[in-house]
Amino acid sequence: MHLKYESIVREPLVDGDKSYHQITEDICAPIESKPTKLWTLGFLISASLLAFGIFSVTWEVYWGTGVWNLNRTIGWGWDITNFVWWVGIGHAGTLISAILLLFRQGWRTGVNRAAEAMTIFAVMCAGQFPIWHMGRVWDAFFVLPYGNTRGPLWPNFISPLLWDVFAISTYFTVSLLFWYSGLIPDFATLRDRAKTKFRKLSYGLASFGWAGSAKHWQRHEMLSLVLAGLSTPLVLSVHTIVSFDFATSIVPGWHTTIFPPYFVAGAVFSGFAMVQTLLVLTRKVLNLQEYITIGHIEAMNKVIVLTGSIVGVAYLTELFIAYYSGVMWEQEAFRLRVMGPYWWAYWAMMTCNVVSPQLFWFKKLRRNVWFTFFMSIIVNIGMWFERFVIIMALHRDYLPSSWSYYTPSWPEVGFYLGSFGLFFTCYFLFAKYFPVIAIAEIKFILKTSGENYKNKMRPIEETTTEHFIEEQTHHH
């Protein structure tokens, strides 16, 4: 009898008749069997997208940034849009693993591993864009504050782009450590189950000699808490700093104090949508419906409707403040945003981000897997447009003489597709060789939230308090 009592009103987090051993079996099964056809196909598609992306970027580096359709007025386009988009997506994983860990949300255990992996891969994708968008990428290391012989020559510490360098790299490092430290006990499980020498060696190396001793577990828990503590402010800071790229500038439509909270909310919004996209597929393909339940999906949909509404309020606030400020440049920027040449992007954003998530107020829709999948795509399209709309504030700023327009060229689209290639190649490898659900962590909650254990509570729930007390005192 577990000491923590959880009401049976709460939905179980693990369905079916599961024992600790059964969990291990279920989660390790895809890793230990041969790749399915579906997996191979998906992997090949991802790898070819990645190859095309590499080709597109090589093309751009060889011929110059001019093969992109950016111009003297619009210096950033799809490159930075995609950067911010991917960084935003990279927020959910850490939020789930760190903030929900600190808040003791049991349901995170079903999804945190995949979400964290998604974070790592999304940040990797995001990082590509600011690197390859540079005109002279071979000098990219200039942004690092390294000792040099050029006199006291340092990067410009007041540039938001430099803050980005630190913010993203810190975030990536901490997320990676967090993810990996969680993987260690599971790698040890895989090592112990391994049948071939090679597997034993690889998982053995990856598990750093984990022995499962009480001391190991204690330290592991402690490390998780420390990393969670470290990551929590990072979840907020990374997108805040990314938003400074815009907020600290003087471009009308960028220069806005609302950006930091609005960007963070948007990031969580798009991150959860991406987690939904991946998990709806993963649970189906890897047969993990009992671990990633409808309850999980609904919980995340609730986060989506909350953050979507925050984002919606932010959009309306922006419009109001532009009007209320009395600053002509701001008013014009927002008028053009809504009604200018990029009106279609604005309204795509509004529809996808603000209007459509409101459907999640209906419980039936929240618990519908296919609708969730569809919405998760819509939200990410909307969030892509949000970044595009913001960046395209450049197209009409102060002097009408320089107004311009922008549509991407094939290498820009190729680069974006390539980032999907990178993301999914990594994700497919992850899904095949790594346990997509944290085996150790989900076992923590099995006896409180597992369906079979919950069912055992039923007769107890039905007894009267007096009877229960009597029973307890007499039997123990």
Next chain:
Amino acid sequence: MSKKQYWKGLEELTPSVQFKETEANEFREDLPFNELESIAHATTSRRDFLKYLGFSTVAATIAASCEMPVRNAIPYAIKPENITPGVALMYASTYVDGGEAVPVLVRTREGRPIKIEGNNDSTLTYGATTARIQGSVLNLYDATRLKYPTIDKKESTWEAVDKMVGDALNGLGGAPLYLITSTNNSATTALAVSQFSSKYPNTKHIMYDAVSYSGLLDANQSSFGSRAIPAYRFDQAKVIVSIGADFLGTWISPEIYAKQYSKGRKISAKNLVMSKHIQVEGMMSLTGSSADERFTAKPSQYGAVAVAILNALTGGGASNLTPSLNAAVTKIAAELNANKGASLVVCGSNDSSIQTIVNAINNAVGAVGTTMTFATTNNTKKGSDADMNAFTEALKSGQVGGVMFYDCNPVYDNANGKAIAEKIGGLKLSVSFNDRMDETTQLCKVAAPSHHWLESWGDAEAHSGYVSFMQPTISPLFKTRPWEESLLKWSGDMTSHYDFVKNYWFGKLGGQSGFDAAIQKGILEPEMMAIGGAGFTGNTADASARIATSKIGKMELVMYEKVGIGRGGVWSNNPWLQEMPDPVSKCTWDNYILMSPNTAKANGAEHTDLNEVQRDKKVFNLKANGVELSLPVLVLPGMHDEVIAVAVGYGRHKMVGMAAANTGKNIYPMVSKDANGNSNYYASVDMTGTADTYELAITQTHHTFESKRPIIHEFTFEEFKKNPSELYEERKHEFSHFTHSFDTPAHGEEAAQHEEAAHSSQAPIAAHTSNGDDWQDAYRKNGTLYPNHESLGLKWGMSIDLNSCIGCGACTIACQAENNVSVVGKKQVLLVHDMHWLRIDRYFAGDPSNSDSIQTLFQPMLCQHCDNAPCENVCPVNATNHSSEGINQMAYNRCIGTRYCANNCPYKVRRFNWRDWNEADCFGDNVYEDGRRDDVNNDITRMVLNPDVTVRSRGVMEKCTFCVQRLQDAKNSAKKEARTIGDSEVRTACQQSCPTDAIVFGNVNDTQSEIYKLRYESQKERVFHVLEEIHTLPNINYLSKIRNADVLQSAAGHEEGAHHEAKKEHA
């Protein structure tokens, strides 16, 4: 003190030997050296590890690093006299294009000319230049120039050519030999021609101007008895009326006229005098854009307008034109009447009847002898259409033995071109002295290319009495020979051209010393311009009668010269000029049909009003003078609704050069002959739309200040007279509330710290704190959270007078030449990758559907060198930063190309090297994806690059530097001589080239400098900064535009009575 002893264990109280030993030992346990055994015995020892690490890092670095191609510079083995590597030399010479001759100074480096400047000593031009003069240095290095003489298009030698031509000349057997040249006003050339003619008496020398002024010359012959163009004096005119003459852009001597014109536009609160310029024209010209009042008329109405003005002045019949033109005539006549003796009327028509009437008007208003003088004539244009017609007739009837062409291309640019082309091949002798395989030269048997003017000796007398000398500034690049020398050789005179010129001028100037002095100065001018009137003898009745019969077409075509490309000729293959945005249409690389918005709408030519989204334009078919061709339509406000315009000089043969090929169509075949046999550049035209579209590379797609953006401040002359300080007061009102500092100390603890900061910020920033402009300093200091940076010593600043600026674009090209600004090509301009550091923004005000209401504003826009620059703080690597002299500077080597600075620049003046325009990066041959080579990156054209300015590689940002290389040069010379820099010692390239002196540059901390006086004293009332309210603190100021008109139009087309209300709203 207590003697108590504390012990922490019994061992310490009674220590054993072992304990003492342990206690004394720093490390209580043995260090685990044994465990390191494995490392010690590893095959790679610990020490070697660093070696391997170092080696592999270096190897990887070397393997991965970009290898820069090695380009060898060969030093002088024997240093030539007067050349010090790294030091520029200036030579006086003369820019020549056809008859146009302008005294210039040529800057040379290591024996190659790199930049043309105006010659300030000239009392005609006062150093004025045009875009074409600035761009002409590139023509010298044009790789498509003929590199050797050819016979039948095959390479030949001069000996072979001399023999062949000599034989042919002797074999003409009395048949006439035509020598067709552009206008010649050189005394020595005339002498060479006459020597040749005396040897071959059947020679007929015809002067031919590609764009003819024959009608004007003929009219002057009949009106004043002199077939010459008078010297116009726009500076003496209080009222200037132009009927279709683009005298600031292309008409006769625009550099001189622009300089003169600007004198009447230099208005200030203390000098409330301003000329009035009224323009009547069909198309929207550069001159019309600067006009105070502008009326549109069809070209066929120019005559009627002129007659009506004359009638109004002399009390003849009332004018019977359209209501708007009647009003125009009344207004013009009133202005002219009120300013007799101080007004000037010019007309751009080539119809001698109209020019006769204009002469009569000038006679009636007392212009002759005051604002125009025949005592000094302008010899820039002398061509005769009648002579050319006679030549064509002779050709057709087989009366011609041979023909020689110099600097003219009638096959391409004459109305009879086709007839001429057919016959040249059959002649016994056909020689072209042209510099390239142009349309005429291709048909000639012999090509005997002459030098470029930068390689030549010579002289020119573009205004009578004003001689300008030419001296070579480089050895001839190719095997070319001055055409005068060829003529001399063929007439049996073996003197070299240099000796020939020298001998002539030795006689005139008294030997070597006089000649040397003249060459050094470059000019020989009278003390004062000879002014004299002439009796008017024109037959106005006859002219009026002829005008009355002129037919009015439904739709009329104006064939005009572009400011950059002009008549075509050598300019068609000048990539700088091809890429220079046309001042009015802002289009590059093409010619097109200019059409009013109304007409475009009515004919379905307007694709969309979102030019930046839709770059392709509808193509229309034109039919006139029996010729048909199709061109794209560019909609331009200010065009008369029944007038379309197409520029000449395009549609060149591909052998003219890579830049010239595939740009536009040749419109010259539509030129017809009028009743007097003169070329008529107007035509009645049939126009039909097609389904095709064509992309035009336009650099500015928005025409107005959308939503009244307060970018330019404009006042009518009346408003300004009434209250010159309006703008000043407005600025003061807006910025004077910044009286307190953000860092006012709040708590005692911080007070000391803040006091220190406040103390430093109270130190005088500039000398002008004392003259009542404290609010400007207060805004500078208190408009920001950050400390103010003092600027002591030098502080560079620039002022641009929007009233003087005529938008001609000379500065754009001067900047391009000085600063090695890249040419990107049409495709890249379409992608908005243009690189000009200095662009001229052109805005329209008025109702687009009413062409008469259009008012145009030009605003040169370049890096504003903000003291609080938004670009500087966003660069992650400090590649762009501020100098102590107020310059926003770029360290190209540090730039990694994030483009954040460009995004954050509110003026959008930063230019990114999207591609390897200069082939300066480490990737080979990567300018264009199809591997094509362009016309700018060959070894010959690269010689034009200014070695003082870094050639930027791909991936870095660039922009205006205030010509920092010139500043550095001046500072160095001042330092060497241990003195301070004088005010006029350093001039930026744009300032130097400006024909209207709109740009003033200097040290604003020097209270004696022109810029200081202008900014804080003489023009204090007109000063403003663009986007001053965002606290960028630009070091460039503008002076407000004052229009000598009754009303100002707003962007939306309403007359702006209460025109400042809007601005206050936005403030």
